[in-house]
Amino acid sequence: MTVSKAYADLERRGRIVRRHGLGCFVSPAKDGNREDEEFGTGNGGRTGDWKRDAGSNYGNNGEGERGQSRIPGRNTGQDKTGTRKRFGWQEDFEDYLPRAQLWRNFDYSEAEYSFHLAAIHSGLLPLKEIGEAMTMLVAKRPELMSAYGNFQGDLELREVMTKHLRTRGISLSAASLMITSGTQQGIDLVARTFIGPGDAVYLEEPSYTGAIDVFAGRGAEMISVPMDEDGMRIDLLTKLCDRRPPKLIYTVPTFQNPSGATMSMERRQRLLELARSYRCLIVEDDPFSDLYFHSPPPPSIKSMDRDGHVVYMKSFSKVLAPGCRMACVAAEGDILERLTAAKAASDLGGPLLIQLAVLPFISDRYDAYMKGLRSALRSRMERAAKLLKRHAPQGVKWRLPEGGLNLWLELPHSVHVGELYRRASRLGISFLTGNVCHVGEPSTNYIRLCYAQMEEEQMERGLLLLMPLLKESMTGTKR
Numbered sequence: 414m415t416v417s418k419a420y421a422d423l424e425r426r427g428r429i430v431r432r433h434g435l436g437c438f439v440s441p442a443k444d445g446n447r448e449d450e451e452f453g454t455g456n457g458g459r460t461g462d463w464k465r466d467a468g469s470n471y472g473n474n475g476e477g478e479r480g481q482s483r484i485p486g487r488n489t490g491q492d493k494t495g496t497r498k499r500f501g502w503q504e505d506f507e508d509y510l511p512r513a514q515l516w517r518n519f520d521y522s523e524a525e526y527s528f529h530l531a532a533i534h535s536g537l538l539p540l541k542e543i544g545e546a547m548t549m550l551v552a553k554r555p556e557l558m559s560a561y562g563n564f565q566g567d568l569e570l571r572e573v574m575t576k577h578l579r580t581r582g583i584s585l586s587a588a589s590l591m592i593t594s595g596t597q598q599g600i601d602l603v604a605r606t607f608i609g610p611g612d613a614v615y616l617e618e619p620s621y622t623g624a625i626d627v628f629a630g631r632g633a634e635m636i637s638v639p640m641d642e643d644g645m646r647i648d649l650l651t652k653l654c655d656r657r658p659p660k661l662i663y664t665v666p667t668f669q670n671p672s673g674a675t676m677s678m679e680r681r682q683r684l685l686e687l688a689r690s691y692r693c694l695i696v697e698d699d700p701f702s703d704l705y706f707h708s709p710p711p712p713s714i715k716s717m718d719r720d721g722h723v724v725y726m727k728s729f730s731k732v733l734a735p736g737c738r739m740a741c742v743a744a745e746g747d748i749l750e751r752l753t754a755a756k757a758a759s760d761l762g763g764p765l766l767i768q769l770a771v772l773p774f775i776s777d778r779y780d781a782y783m784k785g786l787r788s789a790l791r792s793r794m795e796r797a798a799k800l801l802k803r804h805a806p807q808g809v810k811w812r813l814p815e816g817g818l819n820l821w822l823e824l825p826h827s828v829h830v831g832e833l834y835r836r837a838s839r840l841g842i843s844f845l846t847g848n849v850c851h852v853g854e855p856s857t858n859y860i861r862l863c864y865a866q867m868e869e870e871q872m873e874r875g876l877l878l879l880m881p882l883l884k885e886s887m888t889g890t891k892r
């Protein structure tokens with residue numbers, strides 16, 4: 414039996430229990446079967462309630478030993494700042510987002526060489542311009558802070574955003590757009606509006622960790638679809654859907670996070686046809702399409718959508734100012750109305766001040782800025798790739814990305830990724846371990862390195878430190 418089948422079986426039997434901050438455990442069998450006890454403390458085999466079990470196969474450290482994670486710093490409850498209090502009773506106080514603990518269990522605070530976030534170094538972002546616009550607004554229009562904005566977002570900003578969507582082949586009016594606090598909120602709104610316990614959500618394998626968390630929190634049944642260099646394998650998706658019809662398909666078709674793959678045009682069309690035949694939703698998450706290095710990527714799936722199947726999301730925060738949390742969601746008909754209601758229920762509309770602060774930049778400067786950003790990122794990617802080519806040990810594989818922020822490295826199976834992570838973090842190096850990009854977090858031999866998060870020289874120094882470590886991990890030598 415495969416590990417994932419065993420897991421699914423245990424989950425069906427209500428045998429997976431989660432200890433907050435410690436991970437997931439197999440509970441002792443009701444008949445007292447002792448074989449399970451070595452796997453963890455458990456808490457008495459509570460079963461049945463989707464809320465308890467929601468996503469219980471996520472956030473698991475995957476090693477089955479009393480909260481010992483294969484990822485160091487994880488599930489340890491360490492708090493290096495010493496400011497986080499711990500209360501015993503809270504350990505058993507259940508939440509509905511088991512996997513979202515990922516972020517609190519990775520401690521990246523001391524990373525000198527940060528490769529872990531898909532983020533752009535602040536020196537490349539137009540923070541000064543946006544900051545000045547913000548200061549001006551606060552001084553000249555302080556009343557903005559006293560107003561709730563429109564639930565759908567500021568109309569003028571939405572109108573400006575329609576212009577940018579046209580570059581992705583999407584011709585929609587401002588009435589079909591909603592502004593959200595980043596695409597992360599967009600994914601959350603879709604999930605809370607349309608996904609309930611047991612609904613089938615298909616997604617690429619590997620996929621964006623933050624989306625897995627959200628769907629897990631809704632109790633979705635997540636079904637992973639393998640990918641290749643042309644993106645999600647639609648032939649396999651079709652077969653899987655025949656067995657279990659989809660409610661929603663989540664995809665990052667362009668410069669996918671983490672793999673960097675871009676879905677071919679033919680697959681985009683087939684995916685849309687499939688959604689039509691199953692009358693389901695596609696979430697097209699598109700944070701990276703402006704970050705191409707050579708030629709623009711294929712048009713969005715949304716650009717071909719005639720029946721309102723696609724909810725398209727474009728992040729502006731990622732490329733402008735992540736702290737401003739700015740994205741737009743494009744959807745049509747009833748779907749957008751329901752999402753707007755969810756947005757109102759979530760936060761009564763995004764902050765008007767921030768929307769108006771980013772507006773002038775998105776309106777007038779975005780295209781020229783993007784040109785410069787693309788070339789800066791391309792240069793970083795090429796420098797990173799050059800270093801890897803020269804210093805990566807034999808057996809390490811990667812594909813040169815055509816855009817986006819990440820390198821997705823396949824390591825030889827002899828490398829224990831958790832151990833590599835532990836040793837790298839001792840040198841102040843952080844990266845994303847591939848397992849968190851999978852539903853159920855199986856052991857994998859992939860890591861994701863973001864080449865955009867640091868100054869170029871710092872990034873290079875980090876890679877030069879990491880490569881010998883990688884070599885040692887392959888040969889089993891210890892420092």
Ligand SMILES: Cc1ncc(COP(=O)(O)O)c(C=O)c1O
Nearest residue numbers: 531595596597621665670728730
């Ligand atoms: C694929 C993907 N979707 C969504 C997000 C969240 O982006 P935002 O900052 O717009 O919320 C990220 C962030 O890394 C991402 O990689």
